[in-house]
Amino acid sequence: MWGTSISLFLLFSPLQVIASEQAQQPFDFGEMSAPNYSLPPLPYAYDALEPYISAQIMELHHGKHHQTYITNLNAALKTQTEAVHTSDITTQVSLQQGIRFNAGGHINHSLFWQNLSPASSPDAKTSAAPKLVQQIKATWGDEDKFREAFKASLLGIQGSGWGWLIRVQVGQESRLAIVTTKDQDPVVGKGEVPIFGVDMWEHAYYLQYLNGKAAYVENIWNVINWKTAEERFVGTQADAFKILKASM
Amino acid sequence: MSSTLLRTSAVRSGLRVSAPKAARAGLAGTTFIRGKATLPDLAYDYGALEPAISGQIMELHHSKHHQTYVTSFNTFSEQIAEAAATSNIQQQIALQPLINFHGGGHVNHSLFWENLAPKSQGGGEPPKGELAGKINDAYGSLEKFQGEFNKALAGIQGSGWAWLVQDNVTKDVVIKTYANQDPVIGQFRPILGIDAWEHAYYLQYQNRKAEYFKAIWDVINWKAAEKRLA
Numbered sequence: 001m002w003g004t005s006i007s008l009f010l011l012f013s014p015l016q017v018i019a020s021e022q023a024q025q026p027f028d029f030g031e032m033s034a035p036n037y038s039l040p041p042l043p044y045a046y047d048a049l050e051p052y053i054s055a056q057i058m059e060l061h062h063g064k065h066h067q068t069y070i071t072n073l074n075a076a077l078k079t080q081t082e083a084v085h086t087s088d089i090t091t092q093v094s095l096q097q098g099i100r101f102n103a104g105g106h107i108n109h110s111l112f113w114q115n116l117s118p119a120s121s122p123d124a125k126t127s128a129a130p131k132l133v134q135q136i137k138a139t140w141g142d143e144d145k146f147r148e149a150f151k152a153s154l155l156g157i158q159g160s161g162w163g164w165l166i167r168v169q170v171g172q173e174s175r176l177a178i179v180t181t182k183d184q185d186p187v188v189g190k191g192e193v194p195i196f197g198v199d200m201w202e203h204a205y206y207l208q209y210l211n212g213k214a215a216y217v218e219n220i221w222n223v224i225n226w227k228t229a230e231e232r233f234v235g236t237q238a239d240a241f242k243i244l245k246a247s248m
Numbered sequence: 249m250s251s252t253l254l255r256t257s258a259v260r261s262g263l264r265v266s267a268p269k270a271a272r273a274g275l276a277g278t279t280f281i282r283g284k285a286t287l288p289d290l291a292y293d294y295g296a297l298e299p300a301i302s303g304q305i306m307e308l309h310h311s312k313h314h315q316t317y318v319t320s321f322n323t324f325s326e327q328i329a330e331a332a333a334t335s336n337i338q339q340q341i342a343l344q345p346l347i348n349f350h351g352g353g354h355v356n357h358s359l360f361w362e363n364l365a366p367k368s369q370g371g372g373e374p375p376k377g378e379l380a381g382k383i384n385d386a387y388g389s390l391e392k393f394q395g396e397f398n399k400a401l402a403g404i405q406g407s408g409w410a411w412l413v414q415d416n417v418t419k420d421v422v423i424k425t426y427a428n429q430d431p432v433i434g435q436f437r438p439i440l441g442i443d444a445w446e447h448a449y450y451l452q453y454q455n456r457k458a459e460y461f462k463a464i465w466d467v468i469n470w471k472a473a474e475k476r477l478a
């Protein structure tokens with residue numbers, strides 16, 4: 001603890017710069033650049049998912065909640081970069097949980113916006129995902145059974161979290177699976193590709209659905225972007241996360 | 249559940265065993281005698297905590313969210329009793345997280361309603377006596393304590409609660425956060441809890457949860473908290 005506060009003191013103290021200059025090793029804080037993420041724009045208008053998700057929810061969810069994850073992530077990454085430069089390992093370790101949470105929030109929401117679509121779009125029809133639907137049928141029997149299983153998983157989440165349809169590599173085989181994750185834990189495991197996710201935090205539906213989360217889960221099928229889902233299904237893990245690279 | 253955990257009468261009435269009635273179990277020839285958890289009445293009107301907490305939030309929170317925990321807890325209690333009666337250990341283990349979640353939701357909300365009060369019934373009046381002393385010893389002042397408590401609330405990653413708890417051995421008080429509906433049990437006893445789930449504030453405060461954490465101190469019932477001290 002003492003070591004940590006000493007390091008932080010030096011980190012933010014002009015004395016550190018002077019001391020470095022005296023040692024003829026100028027320490028340029030300007031060169032310590034941490035990655036800086038920015039809010040990816042929505043691929044549709046805030047009211048484009050009405051009546052299934054209200055414009056008010058979308059505006060708060062994207063403009064406030066997602067932005068807050070990014071703001072907190074950037075701050076934590078900046079502190080981490082500084083801690084790496086000063087070999088302050090205790091600070092680096094203490095930042096891990098916050099980075100996981102806020103980076104997870106950024107990853108999850110970035111994927112989520114892309115895997116939603118206005119209901120009137122052809123992308124919102126399962127016909128936009130022929131290969132994926134074929135494997136869904138092979139896995140669950142038919143689309144309805146898959147939806148029932150997905151719904152049951154979503155409604156079984158205790159607290160905040162997400163439900164995902166993922167593609168997972170098991171040995172030689174590429175399988176589909178429904179997984180739920182708590183809080184903002186992202187789906188980033190080896191061999192796992194997120195296909196589409198549904199945000200089950202209360203902020204995702206409460207203003208419109210109140211305690212009726214089952215209705216939210218029913219209605220969200222109207223605005224799933226099956227075209228994006230198909231692209232993620234046939235693509236690589238890196239393809240699925242390309243939106244994150246674009247928002248740096 | 250330890251009966252000493254819930255000391256105050258209103259909470260006890262919420263969790264009390266209503267007139268035991270025989271419930272027919274799934275297994276032929278076996279009958280369970282058990283009591284059901286029931287939703288406790290609030291000691292104030294839904295609108296009585298305004299402007300800190302809106303009447304709409306209170307009504308949904310109490311009559312829908314809390315009721316769902318009560319209903320689900322009763323359902324899973326019945327199932328676990330059946331599993332015990334048939335010596336189905338796997339099923340008993342499988343049901344334990346559901347008992348923890350829904351039972352915790354019932355216990356937490358029952359304690360929460362009690363540790364809130366309208367200003368006209370003493371809401372927001374600072375603690376006195378032994379509890380005030382313990383808070384001052386640990387945190388320096390009530391204001392500093394509230395600052396630390398609000399920091400703990402803001403730091404919850406996901407759904408959960410912040411509690412002022414008392415260590416059953418040392419008798420010291422300390423702020424702790426609990427995920428989801430994990431109840432305050434074991435080493436600690438609950439003194440004062442604040443619900444940090446989004447349903448507790450979202451209709452009124454949306455993403456501005458810090459405003460909710462600030463406002464709720466106006467309706468904290470410190471008398472109820474004092475009574476929970478061991």
Ligand SMILES: [Fe+2]
Binds near residue numbers: 065109
């Ligand atoms: Fe969200």
Ligand SMILES: [Fe+2]
Binds near residue numbers: 357447
């Ligand atoms: Fe609650």
